[in-house]
Amino acid sequence: MTIKKLIIGGCLIGASFFVGCQNTAIENASTEVEKTATENASSESEEKNLEMYEASELALLMRGMYDKNLDLRQQIIDGNIPESFPEDFKTIHTAEATEELNETFKSLAVQYIANMEAITQAKNPEEGIVAYNAMINTCASCHTIYCQGPLAKIKRMRISNPGEAS
Structure with a gap:
Protein backbone atom coordinates (compact mmCIF):
# COMPACT_ATOMS: atom_id res chain seq x y z
CA MET A 1 0.00 0.00 0.00
CA THR A 2 2.83 2.38 0.55
CA ILE A 3 3.93 1.94 -3.02
CA LYS A 4 0.41 2.74 -4.09
CA LYS A 5 0.47 5.87 -1.90
CA LEU A 6 3.85 6.86 -3.32
CA ILE A 7 2.60 6.45 -6.88
CA ILE A 8 -0.57 8.40 -6.15
CA GLY A 9 1.43 11.07 -4.30
CA GLY A 10 3.89 11.27 -7.18
CA CYS A 11 1.04 11.59 -9.66
CA LEU A 12 -0.54 14.36 -7.60
CA ILE A 13 2.76 16.21 -7.37
CA GLY A 14 3.33 15.77 -11.11
CA ALA A 15 -0.23 16.86 -11.89
CA SER A 16 0.04 19.92 -9.66
CA PHE A 17 3.37 20.78 -11.28
CA PHE A 18 1.79 20.37 -14.74
CA VAL A 19 -1.27 22.46 -13.80
CA GLY A 20 0.95 25.10 -12.19
CA CYS A 21 3.16 25.31 -15.27
CA GLN A 22 0.14 25.38 -17.52
CA ASN A 23 -1.41 28.27 -15.55
CA THR A 24 1.88 30.16 -15.68
CA ALA A 25 2.07 29.58 -19.43
CA ILE A 26 -1.51 30.80 -19.85
CA GLU A 27 -0.79 33.88 -17.72
CA ASN A 28 2.39 34.57 -19.69
CA ALA A 29 0.55 34.14 -22.98
CA SER A 30 -2.25 36.40 -21.76
CA THR A 31 0.26 39.03 -20.67
CA GLU A 32 2.03 38.75 -24.02
CA VAL A 33 -1.29 39.19 -25.89
CA GLU A 34 -2.15 42.25 -23.79
CA LYS A 35 1.33 43.70 -24.33
CA THR A 36 1.10 43.14 -28.09
CA ALA A 37 -2.38 44.68 -28.22
CA THR A 38 -1.15 47.71 -26.29
CA GLU A 39 1.86 48.08 -28.57
CA ASN A 40 -0.34 47.76 -31.67
CA ALA A 41 -2.78 50.35 -30.34
CA SER A 42 0.11 52.67 -29.54
CA SER A 43 1.63 52.07 -32.98
CA GLU A 44 -1.72 52.73 -34.70
CA SER A 45 -2.12 55.90 -32.65
CA GLU A 46 1.35 57.06 -33.71
CA GLU A 47 0.54 56.25 -37.36
CA LYS A 48 -2.68 58.26 -37.12
CA ASN A 49 -0.73 61.15 -35.65
CA LEU A 50 1.73 60.90 -38.50
CA GLU A 51 -1.11 60.94 -41.03
CA MET A 52 -2.56 64.21 -39.73
CA TYR A 53 -2.27 66.75 -42.54
CA GLU A 54 -1.18 70.22 -41.58
CA ALA A 55 -1.73 72.69 -44.38
CA SER A 56 1.29 74.71 -45.45
Whole structure:
Protein backbone atom coordinates (compact mmCIF):
# COMPACT_ATOMS: atom_id res chain seq x y z
CA MET A 1 0.00 0.00 0.00
CA THR A 2 2.83 2.38 0.55
CA ILE A 3 3.93 1.94 -3.02
CA LYS A 4 0.41 2.74 -4.09
CA LYS A 5 0.47 5.87 -1.90
CA LEU A 6 3.85 6.86 -3.32
CA ILE A 7 2.60 6.45 -6.88
CA ILE A 8 -0.57 8.40 -6.15
CA GLY A 9 1.43 11.07 -4.30
CA GLY A 10 3.89 11.27 -7.18
CA CYS A 11 1.04 11.59 -9.66
CA LEU A 12 -0.54 14.36 -7.60
CA ILE A 13 2.76 16.21 -7.37
CA GLY A 14 3.33 15.77 -11.11
CA ALA A 15 -0.23 16.86 -11.89
CA SER A 16 0.04 19.92 -9.66
CA PHE A 17 3.37 20.78 -11.28
CA PHE A 18 1.79 20.37 -14.74
CA VAL A 19 -1.27 22.46 -13.80
CA GLY A 20 0.95 25.10 -12.19
CA CYS A 21 3.16 25.31 -15.27
CA GLN A 22 0.14 25.38 -17.52
CA ASN A 23 -1.41 28.27 -15.55
CA THR A 24 1.88 30.16 -15.68
CA ALA A 25 2.07 29.58 -19.43
CA ILE A 26 -1.51 30.80 -19.85
CA GLU A 27 -0.79 33.88 -17.72
CA ASN A 28 2.39 34.57 -19.69
CA ALA A 29 0.55 34.14 -22.98
CA SER A 30 -2.25 36.40 -21.76
CA THR A 31 0.26 39.03 -20.67
CA GLU A 32 2.03 38.75 -24.02
CA VAL A 33 -1.29 39.19 -25.89
CA GLU A 34 -2.15 42.25 -23.79
CA LYS A 35 1.33 43.70 -24.33
CA THR A 36 1.10 43.14 -28.09
CA ALA A 37 -2.38 44.68 -28.22
CA THR A 38 -1.15 47.71 -26.29
CA GLU A 39 1.86 48.08 -28.57
CA ASN A 40 -0.34 47.76 -31.67
CA ALA A 41 -2.78 50.35 -30.34
CA SER A 42 0.11 52.67 -29.54
CA SER A 43 1.63 52.07 -32.98
CA GLU A 44 -1.72 52.73 -34.70
CA SER A 45 -2.12 55.90 -32.65
CA GLU A 46 1.35 57.06 -33.71
CA GLU A 47 0.54 56.25 -37.36
CA LYS A 48 -2.68 58.26 -37.12
CA ASN A 49 -0.73 61.15 -35.65
CA LEU A 50 1.73 60.90 -38.50
CA GLU A 51 -1.11 60.94 -41.03
CA MET A 52 -2.56 64.21 -39.73
CA TYR A 53 -2.27 66.75 -42.54
CA GLU A 54 -1.18 70.22 -41.58
CA ALA A 55 -1.73 72.69 -44.38
CA SER A 56 1.29 74.71 -45.45
CA GLU A 57 1.30 78.49 -45.60
CA LEU A 58 0.94 78.28 -49.39
CA ALA A 59 -2.00 75.85 -49.17
CA LEU A 60 -3.81 78.16 -46.74
CA LEU A 61 -3.08 81.16 -48.98
CA MET A 62 -4.46 79.33 -52.02
CA ARG A 63 -7.62 78.33 -50.19
CA GLY A 64 -8.17 82.00 -49.39
CA MET A 65 -7.39 82.92 -53.00
CA TYR A 66 -9.97 80.40 -54.18
CA ASP A 67 -12.69 81.94 -52.01
CA LYS A 68 -11.78 85.51 -53.00
CA ASN A 69 -11.59 84.57 -56.68
CA LEU A 70 -15.08 83.07 -56.50
CA ASP A 71 -16.26 86.47 -55.27
CA LEU A 72 -14.23 88.13 -58.04
CA ARG A 73 -15.83 85.79 -60.57
CA GLN A 74 -19.32 86.91 -59.55
CA GLN A 75 -18.24 90.54 -59.54
CA ILE A 76 -16.98 90.23 -63.13
CA ILE A 77 -20.10 88.33 -64.23
CA ASP A 78 -22.12 91.23 -62.79
CA GLY A 79 -20.11 93.57 -65.04
CA ASN A 80 -17.95 95.14 -62.32
CA ILE A 81 -14.20 95.43 -62.77
CA PRO A 82 -12.23 95.57 -59.50
CA GLU A 83 -9.80 98.44 -58.99
CA SER A 84 -7.33 96.26 -57.08
CA PHE A 85 -6.77 92.76 -55.83
CA PRO A 86 -5.89 91.55 -52.32
CA GLU A 87 -2.29 92.34 -51.34
CA ASP A 88 -1.85 88.93 -49.69
CA PHE A 89 -2.02 87.36 -53.18
CA LYS A 90 1.46 88.80 -53.78
CA THR A 91 2.85 86.54 -51.05
CA ILE A 92 2.42 83.57 -53.39
CA HIS A 93 6.16 83.91 -54.12
CA THR A 94 7.23 83.70 -50.48
CA ALA A 95 4.62 81.46 -48.84
CA GLU A 96 6.06 78.22 -47.48
CA ALA A 97 4.97 75.22 -49.56
CA THR A 98 4.34 71.60 -48.59
CA GLU A 99 6.78 70.37 -51.22
CA GLU A 100 9.78 72.04 -52.80
CA LEU A 101 8.89 74.24 -55.76
CA ASN A 102 11.06 75.06 -58.75
CA GLU A 103 11.43 77.82 -61.32
CA THR A 104 8.28 76.70 -63.14
CA PHE A 105 6.22 77.53 -60.06
CA LYS A 106 7.94 80.87 -59.69
CA SER A 107 7.26 81.86 -63.30
CA LEU A 108 3.62 80.76 -63.03
CA ALA A 109 3.28 82.79 -59.81
CA VAL A 110 4.62 85.86 -61.64
CA GLN A 111 2.12 85.22 -64.45
CA TYR A 112 -0.71 84.84 -61.92
CA ILE A 113 0.05 88.26 -60.41
CA ALA A 114 0.29 89.78 -63.92
CA ASN A 115 -3.11 88.28 -64.78
CA MET A 116 -4.62 89.70 -61.59
CA GLU A 117 -3.26 93.14 -62.53
CA ALA A 118 -4.69 92.73 -66.05
CA ILE A 119 -8.13 92.15 -64.53
CA THR A 120 -7.93 95.49 -62.70
CA GLN A 121 -6.87 97.23 -65.94
CA ALA A 122 -9.70 95.80 -68.06
CA LYS A 123 -11.62 98.53 -69.87
CA ASN A 124 -14.90 96.62 -70.05
CA PRO A 125 -16.53 93.44 -68.72
CA GLU A 126 -15.50 91.40 -71.78
CA GLU A 127 -11.82 92.25 -71.21
CA GLY A 128 -12.38 91.45 -67.53
CA ILE A 129 -13.69 88.00 -68.44
CA VAL A 130 -10.73 87.33 -70.76
CA ALA A 131 -8.24 88.45 -68.09
CA TYR A 132 -10.04 86.48 -65.38
CA ASN A 133 -10.04 83.30 -67.49
CA ALA A 134 -6.33 83.83 -68.25
CA MET A 135 -5.74 83.99 -64.48
CA ILE A 136 -7.74 80.77 -63.97
CA ASN A 137 -5.81 79.10 -66.81
CA THR A 138 -2.55 80.01 -65.05
CA CYS A 139 -3.86 78.40 -61.86
CA ALA A 140 -4.86 75.30 -63.82
CA SER A 141 -1.45 75.13 -65.54
CA CYS A 142 0.33 75.25 -62.20
CA HIS A 143 -1.99 72.69 -60.62
CA THR A 144 -1.42 70.37 -63.57
CA ILE A 145 2.20 70.20 -62.39
CA TYR A 146 1.81 70.64 -58.62
CA CYS A 147 -0.98 69.40 -56.37
CA GLN A 148 -3.56 68.16 -58.88
CA GLY A 149 -6.27 67.77 -56.21
CA PRO A 150 -8.09 71.09 -56.74
CA LEU A 151 -7.70 71.10 -60.54
CA ALA A 152 -11.34 70.22 -61.31
CA LYS A 153 -12.56 72.91 -58.90
CA ILE A 154 -10.27 75.45 -60.51
CA LYS A 155 -11.45 74.63 -64.03
CA ARG A 156 -15.07 75.13 -62.94
CA MET A 157 -14.19 78.70 -61.96
CA ARG A 158 -13.86 79.78 -65.60
CA ILE A 159 -16.43 82.23 -66.91
CA SER A 160 -18.14 81.31 -70.17
CA ASN A 161 -17.58 84.09 -72.63
CA PRO A 162 -20.55 84.54 -74.99
CA GLY A 163 -18.11 84.86 -77.91
CA GLU A 164 -16.37 81.55 -77.11
CA ALA A 165 -17.41 78.09 -78.17
CA SER A 166 -17.68 75.84 -75.10
